[in-house]
Amino acid sequence: MIMSMAIKSKPILVKQAVCRYLSTSPVQRLYIQNNLHNDQTHTSQPAMDPNAKLYDFRSDTVTAPTDEMFEVMKKATRNDSVFEEDDSVHELERHVADLTGHEAGLFCASGTMTNQLGLRVHLTQPPHSVVCDARSHVHLWEAGGIAFHSRASVSPVIPRNGVHVTATEIEGNLIEPDLHTAPTRVVSLENTLSGMVMPLQDMQEIAALARDRGLAMHLDGARLWNAHVASGVPLHEYGKCFDSMSLCLSKGVGAPIGSMLVGNRKFIDRARHFRKLFGGGWRQAGSIAAAAKYCIDTVVPTMDATHALTRYLADQLVSLDIDLQNPVHTNMVLIDTARVGLNIQKDVAPALLRKNIKIGGMGSKSRIVLHHQIDKEGVDLLLSVFREVLAQHNTRKFQQEQELASAEA
Amino acid sequence: MFATTLKHTCRLQRSSFVSLATPSFKRYFTYDITSDTTTQPTDVMFDRMKTASKEDDVFGMDASTNQLENRVAQLLGHEAGLFCASGGMTNQLGIRVSLHQPPHSVLVDARSHVHLYECGGIAYHAQASVTAVTPKGQHLSVEDIKQHAIRDELCGAMTRVVSVENTLNGTIMPLPQLEAIREYSLNQRYKLHMDGARLWEASVATGIPLADYSRLCDTVSVCLSKGVGAPIGSVLVSDKETIRRARHLRKLMGGGWRQSGGLAAAAEYCLDHVLPSRMKDTQARTLRLWQGLQRLGMQSALPVETNMIFIDTCGRVSLRAWAQQLLDQAHVRIDASDPDDRIARLVLHYQIPDHVVDNILDVTTTFVRDHGKEPSTFSPSNLQNAYPSANNNKS
Numbered sequence: 001m002i003m004s005m006a007i008k009s010k011p012i013l014v015k016q017a018v019c020r021y022l023s024t025s026p027v028q029r030l031y032i033q034n035n036l037h038n039d040q041t042h043t044s045q046p047a048m049d050p051n052a053k054l055y056d057f058r059s060d061t062v063t064a065p066t067d068e069m070f071e072v073m074k075k076a077t078r079n080d081s082v083f084e085e086d087d088s089v090h091e092l093e094r095h096v097a098d099l100t101g102h103e104a105g106l107f108c109a110s111g112t113m114t115n116q117l118g119l120r121v122h123l124t125q126p127p128h129s130v131v132c133d134a135r136s137h138v139h140l141w142e143a144g145g146i147a148f149h150s151r152a153s154v155s156p157v158i159p160r161n162g163v164h165v166t167a168t169e170i171e172g173n174l175i176e177p178d179l180h181t182a183p184t185r186v187v188s189l190e191n192t193l194s195g196m197v198m199p200l201q202d203m204q205e206i207a208a209l210a211r212d213r214g215l216a217m218h219l220d221g222a223r224l225w226n227a228h229v230a231s232g233v234p235l236h237e238y239g240k241c242f243d244s245m246s247l248c249l250s251k252g253v254g255a256p257i258g259s260m261l262v263g264n265r266k267f268i269d270r271a272r273h274f275r276k277l278f279g280g281g282w283r284q285a286g287s288i289a290a291a292a293k294y295c296i297d298t299v300v301p302t303m304d305a306t307h308a309l310t311r312y313l314a315d316q317l318v319s320l321d322i323d324l325q326n327p328v329h330t331n332m333v334l335i336d337t338a339r340v341g342l343n344i345q346k347d348v349a350p351a352l353l354r355k356n357i358k359i360g361g362m363g364s365k366s367r368i369v370l371h372h373q374i375d376k377e378g379v380d381l382l383l384s385v386f387r388e389v390l391a392q393h394n395t396r397k398f399q400q401e402q403e404l405a406s407a408e409a
Numbered sequence: 410m411f412a413t414t415l416k417h418t419c420r421l422q423r424s425s426f427v428s429l430a431t432p433s434f435k436r437y438f439t440y441d442i443t444s445d446t447t448t449q450p451t452d453v454m455f456d457r458m459k460t461a462s463k464e465d466d467v468f469g470m471d472a473s474t475n476q477l478e479n480r481v482a483q484l485l486g487h488e489a490g491l492f493c494a495s496g497g498m499t500n501q502l503g504i505r506v507s508l509h510q511p512p513h514s515v516l517v518d519a520r521s522h523v524h525l526y527e528c529g530g531i532a533y534h535a536q537a538s539v540t541a542v543t544p545k546g547q548h549l550s551v552e553d554i555k556q557h558a559i560r561d562e563l564c565g566a567m568t569r570v571v572s573v574e575n576t577l578n579g580t581i582m583p584l585p586q587l588e589a590i591r592e593y594s595l596n597q598r599y600k601l602h603m604d605g606a607r608l609w610e611a612s613v614a615t616g617i618p619l620a621d622y623s624r625l626c627d628t629v630s631v632c633l634s635k636g637v638g639a640p641i642g643s644v645l646v647s648d649k650e651t652i653r654r655a656r657h658l659r660k661l662m663g664g665g666w667r668q669s670g671g672l673a674a675a676a677e678y679c680l681d682h683v684l685p686s687r688m689k690d691t692q693a694r695t696l697r698l699w700q701g702l703q704r705l706g707m708q709s710a711l712p713v714e715t716n717m718i719f720i721d722t723c724g725r726v727s728l729r730a731w732a733q734q735l736l737d738q739a740h741v742r743i744d745a746s747d748p749d750d751r752i753a754r755l756v757l758h759y760q761i762p763d764h765v766v767d768n769i770l771d772v773t774t775t776f777v778r779d780h781g782k783e784p785s786t787f788s789p790s791n792l793q794n795a796y797p798s799a800n801n802n803k804s
Contacts, residue, residue: 257672278498284450284640
């Protein structure tokens with residue numbers, strides 16, 4: 001599957017030996033199955049070897065702060081950022097705003113907060129609605145935030161190509177003003193989504209459509225950094241397409257906490273007020289902001305290597321006859337083990353835990369996420385466990401078949 | 410090098426590079442006594458952060474965060490806790506989690522933070538009306554609640570939650586009064602929430618254990634980033650099931666943060682080192698400041714019971730002129746935005762040392778001697794004007 005790219009971006013889909021995209025389940029359920037983490041409602045088995053290094057492949061949110069980061073945090077300013085008095089926070093906000101070509105930024109505790117704030121400011125008065133990809137984080141994973149915070153409906157779009165929504169699909173799902181309707185007010189896109197990059201050209205087409213119809217454009221760019229590194233598109237080129245963007249700092253970028261909302265000055269002022277309403281008015285946030293800026297400077301350049309490692313992992317898994325649900329563009333591999341007959345929770349996860357490796361997923365589906373704190377050793381360890389489990393499974397299967405055969409005879 | 414740059418900044422901010430204790434840099438600092446939220450993290454806290462756990466708190470997996478939550482819950486006589494980014498968040502969560510379906514309302518003291526300074530959160534988060542009561546006495550009482558609670562099931566939004574604040578404007582709600590409110594709430598089946606952002610101050614001042622106050626309430630919010638001194642954070646405590654639901658609501662509010670272990674470690678450090686003795690010292694210092702100002706003919710709009718003084722210049726001097734003098738001579742910043750030019754809220758914390766109080770008194774003595782007039786006879790203005798953000802006091 002080759003996608004057409006704008007001239008500026010380089011091809012991002014690497015040729016893979018064998019790639020099967022199985023997507024017979026409804027898209028939504030797919031995502032939910034992948035993301036059944038060991039959250040607090042799950043009983044998690046204790047890791048077996050306390051001395052071995054822990055590898056957590058469930059999400060890039062697990063990136064941990066380093067000693068170096070705490071030194072950087074110590075040097076940050078320590079003023080009250082509720083009263084906008086902290087220089088380190090200003091520096092970070094200015095930096096990300098500049099990178100994305102926007103006027104101002106707002107540093108918040110989470111991506112959910114920056115997404116919901118962004119949407120909330122655009123959504124001034126009901127009836128109104130948001131159109132987005134059916135698998136969007138803002139729609140599925142923010143505790144019903146759009147309805148709660150903005151009293152808006154959502155028009156979820158299932159993209160036909162399985163990778164990203166197109167301008168045609170967005171247009172076809174817009175709700176016109178009418179006596180009965182909640183007219184579309186915001187188009188909310190996500191890049192990357194399930195690790196997949198949305199091409200700049202499609203974003204530009206959708207932006208043109210939105211501007212034509214007087215709709216606001218918001219981007220959930222939690223992992224926009226990955227898209228930028230993988231595609232070569234500068235952040236400010238993405239920035240041109242959107243009225244507001246949310247960029248996460250605590251995922252692949254590696255900061256302990258935080259996310260940025262960018263937009264024009266008036267927008268950010270309004271968002272700041274809403275942030276206080278949401279309970280996001282934090283005091284001496286300078287140190288966290290300094291850690292985040294440090295990470296942008298030092299970690300984002302390493303994403304290329306993480307992506308390469310991810311492609312290596314994907315290739316190896318595919319060579320074991322494990323299928324991929326989606327093309328691998330950045331730091332995620334979404335696998336389907338149905339064809340090889342493995343159950344993630346029953347067969348794979350326990351074996352991995354014994355080697356101090358954590359993985360998410362359920363049924364035959366799992367999402368494996370890499371980040372800069374995972375080395376090749378960890379990936380090879382993961383692969384070796386997969387091989388082991390497969391071998392045992394095949395042996396069992398063979399023995400069962402033998403028994404059946406002799407029983408019939 | 411830093412001395413010259415700092416000297417020229419007019420609205421000085423405290424540099425983190427230099428420890429407060431270094432005498433040579435003292436005169437280049439401005440001591441901000443408009444709020445105890447200005448307590449700054451210290452170098453030791455950052456070292457402590459390094460030793461914290463680094464797991465993802467969205468999944469409730471971070472040991473340092475869980476440890477802080479359990480410790481605070483235990484201190485307050487409750488089962489479980491939730492560490493959040495701000496007191497606004499823990500208050501709104503505490504109230505929200507007890508409200509199930511409109512029509513419903515929350516009864517509060519008219520001066521409450523949850524009503525005045527949380528951006529209309531009660532209406533927004535829970536679709537609840539607010540019954541704001543001006544108490545007959547110093548604090549909300551059972552009589553006030555009886556008189557103003559809404560019971561009309563046809564046209565009214567029934568009272569479901571009573572929210573008390575302790576300390577409120579630095580004053581302490583007496584324990585017997587809180588006990589009476591508790592009993593009445595149980596009778597009427599109201600949930601009782603306490604905004605205990607500065608509950609620590611109340612406990613330190615009276616000697617009454619925190620739990621004696623807090624176990625009387627269904628949900629309690631206590632702040633760590635004010636007098637306790639942590640850079641960020643507040644904890645909501647209640648029973649396990651309520652906290653589980655509050656955690657879910659916290660995600661909805663965008664409060665699901667990841668590696669919060671470091672922040673939790675800083676907070677624990679503060680509970681170990683600031684709370685035990687520094688808070689009591691601060692309260693003694695506040696009393697000393699108040700008594701000094703009183704001798705100069707000033708009054709206080711409210712009793713001085715913990716770390717706050719609502720100083721009323723009574724027209725003896727112009728508040729604005731006094732504030733300018735304090736800034737120039739003593740490098741102390743107070744909020745002089747009261748339109749009546751009389752009342753300011755002074756808040757001390759453990760990072761305001763003794764010599765600052767001495768300086769304030771010295772400067773004020775001279776100022777009153779040189780510019781003092783006869784005290785004015787009309788009564789003071791609305792205390793709300795003394796709150797830092799009331800007049801959008803941004804330079």
